[in-house]
Amino acid sequence: MNIVVFIRQILDPQVNLEGIDYFDESKINADDLIINPIDKNAIEGALKFKDSEGATVTAVCVGDLKPEKAVREAIAMGCNSGIVVNSKDIFSHDPLIMAKVYHKVLEKIGEYDLVMIGGQVMPTSSYAEAPILAELLDIPSVLYVEKLEKKDDAFIVSRVLEGGKEIVQVPLGKSLFSISDSEYFIPRYTSMRGIMMSKRAQIPAWTLEDLGLSANDVGQDISDLEVLSLENIVIEKESFIISEGEPEEMVDKLLEKMKEDGIKLGGA
Amino acid sequence: MTGILVFALIRDGEIEENVLGVLNKVKNFTSLGDVSAALLCEQAKDEWISTLGKHGAKKVFVVEAPELSTYLSRAYVKAMLEIIKTADPKVVIGGGLVNVEDLIPRLAVHYNTTCLERVTDLILEGDDLIAITPVRDDQAMVKMKSKGEKIFITTRAGAFFIDENPEGQEPEIEKLTVSFDEKDRIVKSVEILKAKKTVNLKDAKIIVAGGRGVGGKDKFAIIKELADLLGGEMGATRACTDLHWIEETYEIGQTGQSVSPDLYIAAGISGAPQHICGVKAKTLIAINTDERASIFKYCDYGIVGDLHQILPILKEKIK
Numbered sequence: 113m114n115i116v117v118f119i120r121q122i123l124d125p126q127v128n129l130e131g132i133d134y135f136d137e138s139k140i141n142a143d144d145l146i147i148n149p150i151d152k153n154a155i156e157g158a159l160k161f162k163d164s165e166g167a168t169v170t171a172v173c174v175g176d177l178k179p180e181k182a183v184r185e186a187i188a189m190g191c192n193s194g195i196v197v198n199s200k201d202i203f204s205h206d207p208l209i210m211a212k213v214y215h216k217v218l219e220k221i222g223e224y225d226l227v228m229i230g231g232q233v234m235p236t237s238s239y240a241e242a243p244i245l246a247e248l249l250d251i252p253s254v255l256y257v258e259k260l261e262k263k264d265d266a267f268i269v270s271r272v273l274e275g276g277k278e279i280v281q282v283p284l285g286k287s288l289f290s291i292s293d294s295e296y297f298i299p300r301y302t303s304m305r306g307i308m309m310s311k312r313a314q315i316p317a318w319t320l321e322d323l324g325l326s327a328n329d330v331g332q333d334i335s336d337l338e339v340l341s342l343e344n345i346v347i348e349k350e351s352f353i354i355s356e357g358e359p360e361e362m363v364d365k366l367l368e369k370m371k372e373d374g375i376k377l378g379g380a
Numbered sequence: 381m382t383g384i385l386v387f388a389l390i391r392d393g394e395i396e397e398n399v400l401g402v403l404n405k406v407k408n409f410t411s412l413g414d415v416s417a418a419l420l421c422e423q424a425k426d427e428w429i430s431t432l433g434k435h436g437a438k439k440v441f442v443v444e445a446p447e448l449s450t451y452l453s454r455a456y457v458k459a460m461l462e463i464i465k466t467a468d469p470k471v472v473i474g475g476g477l478v479n480v481e482d483l484i485p486r487l488a489v490h491y492n493t494t495c496l497e498r499v500t501d502l503i504l505e506g507d508d509l510i511a512i513t514p515v516r517d518d519q520a521m522v523k524m525k526s527k528g529e530k531i532f533i534t535t536r537a538g539a540f541f542i543d544e545n546p547e548g549q550e551p552e553i554e555k556l557t558v559s560f561d562e563k564d565r566i567v568k569s570v571e572i573l574k575a576k577k578t579v580n581l582k583d584a585k586i587i588v589a590g591g592r593g594v595g596g597k598d599k600f601a602i603i604k605e606l607a608d609l610l611g612g613e614m615g616a617t618r619a620c621t622d623l624h625w626i627e628e629t630y631e632i633g634q635t636g637q638s639v640s641p642d643l644y645i646a647a648g649i650s651g652a653p654q655h656i657c658g659v660k661a662k663t664l665i666a667i668n669t670d671e672r673a674s675i676f677k678y679c680d681y682g683i684v685g686d687l688h689q690i691l692p693i694l695k696e697k698i699k
């Protein structure tokens with residue numbers, strides 16, 4: 113079984129850049145880039161099949177800053193190999209364009225059985241790459257998977273649904289799964305052995321030309337998505353935030369202020 | 381090519397609430413043309429069609445088939461493409477839920493265009509439909525539009541208000557036939573497991589909710605103790621129910637219960653949109669160690685601190 117996991121690199125949400133500054137490329141330090149957290153769940157899902165089925169797992173990162181870092185970490189977690197596509201020309205805000213690049217990557221890889229991808233890109237909550245890619249590939253797919261097992265001749269998939277879960281059966285064969293944040297997919301840590309492997313690993317860097325694409329096929333100009341502005345959200349709501357003092361002082365302050373405002377804490 | 385087509389998801393035998401919210405939002409965009417709805421199901425009920433009409437759909441396109449009894453991507457895409465071909469709308473839009481998020485981007489692929497995702501507001505500027513999506517934990521927002529010949533949009537769950545006194549008319553109905561083949565049936569829905577709703581949080585006046593910051597199953601005790609003391613209920617984020625720290629029935633948010641208490645205490649909760657969309661509290665108190673957590677933006681009162689220090693003291697003081 114050959115599995116391809118697509119991972120995105122994002123700026124660590126813990127960095128001290130708020131609001132629009134977080135998206136300001138000039139302020140981004142490439143060392144602060146991490147794997148989009150939920151993509152690690154997708155890696156974990158693939159590695160579970162490596163453990164149980166002997167699957168071969170390839171991690172692919174398309175990015176313009178430091179995609180090798182993400183791929184090396186994926187290998188350190190246990191992936192067999194990795195590929196990066198390094199291009200500044202890809203308009204990555206458009207999920208259609210990203211999915212088209214992924215589609216070409218899969219065509220070039222050739223042999224694959226499963227495609228796995230994180231349920232959403234954290235800072236933008238963009239989730240549409242997965243359904244778009246599945247549609248381009250025209251293969252069975254399930255989104256927001258929270259558990260995935262292979263039984264006899266089918267994948268038994270549990271997916272998140274409002275108010276519960278849905279169990280879906282997908283026949284074995286080429287398919288795509290987008291993975292959500294669940295206990296089953298809690299990512300493993302990198303291992304010593306993995307780290308050694310990742311240091312030695314040769315990571316091919318594909319260009320757009322290698323994929324049979326040109327800047328015109330994937331750039332902002334060709335995209336139907338037009339970003340008009342990025343603005344900070346100013347919430348009018350007045351919040352009373354207590355950030356200093358000993359715990360007891362803080363609680364006293366809270367109760368005092370609530371009393372002043374005439375808000376009761378209730379009580380049985 | 382004109383008009384707005386709203387995907388009408390059926391859930392638990394009813395038109396899903398987000399459909400009504402979206403209808404209410406788009407029905408005033410009259411310069412874009414009439415609003416219609418797409419209803420896909422095994423067998424349409426008259427009341428569904430009336431509801432869609434009341435909330436603003438002038439016309440309802442219906443496809444009925446056993447393959448559509450529950451949501452499955454392939455069959456739904458096929459049926460929707462047929463409706464889009466017939467209705468030829470400018471805008472195709474769906475509200476919130478995961479199945480809608482599955483469907484709409486797939487449709488966009490067939491028109492080689494993008495999909496505007498998880499939009500929380502729509503503004504009409506001239507003939508331009510401007511969509512707004514919050515990013516970076518709702519600290520910032522992107523304003524965008526689609527230059528596509530058709531525009532595909534999904535909205536964030538709970539983004540739009542429902543008109544409580546809708547005054548729309550009975551809509552026109554157009555039934556379409558779509559034939560399905562083996563390929564449309566290979567992915568099967570085996571069963572839908574509803575989270576056991578053993579507690580009803582909908583009517584709770586006071587809720588003390590814990591998030592991943594609680595730190596473990598046994599550590600949830602303090603949440604329960606405080607809830608009991610206040611005469612309220614316990615709640616949790618999906619992170620906690622996924623980790624089996626607490627039963628699913630306590631989950632609040634998009635995939636959990638929606639609540640509207642007088643008082644909501646959020647302890648160790650970051651304030652993810654999928655959680656917040658289910659919380660409409662008169663007063664919200666947040667306790668979080670990270671002063672930048674977005675929950676502080678929604679709260680009325682906040683304490684930046686460790687919940688395991690703050691809550692026990694709060695408990696003692698209330699006693």
Ligand SMILES: Cc1cc2nc3c(=O)[nH]c(=O)nc-3n(C[C@H](O)[C@H](O)[C@H](O)COP(=O)(O)OP(=O)(O)OC[C@H]3O[C@@H](n4cnc5c(N)ncnc54)[C@H](O)[C@@H]3O)c2cc1C
Nearest residue numbers: 591592593617618633634635636648650655668669670687
């Ligand atoms: C399709 C879909 C549907 C979803 N539906 C839901 C839903 O219905 N409900 C839901 O809740 N989520 C839902 N989610 C998940 C959601 O996106 C978030 O992942 C989840 O809400 C995060 O939960 P959390 O706030 O507990 O955890 P985190 O985001 O990890 O936040 C934990 C917080 O605790 C703080 N903390 C840590 N230690 C302490 C301490 N000692 N004292 C105080 N604070 C501390 C941290 O600073 C942090 O802010 C859904 C996701 C998807 C993709």
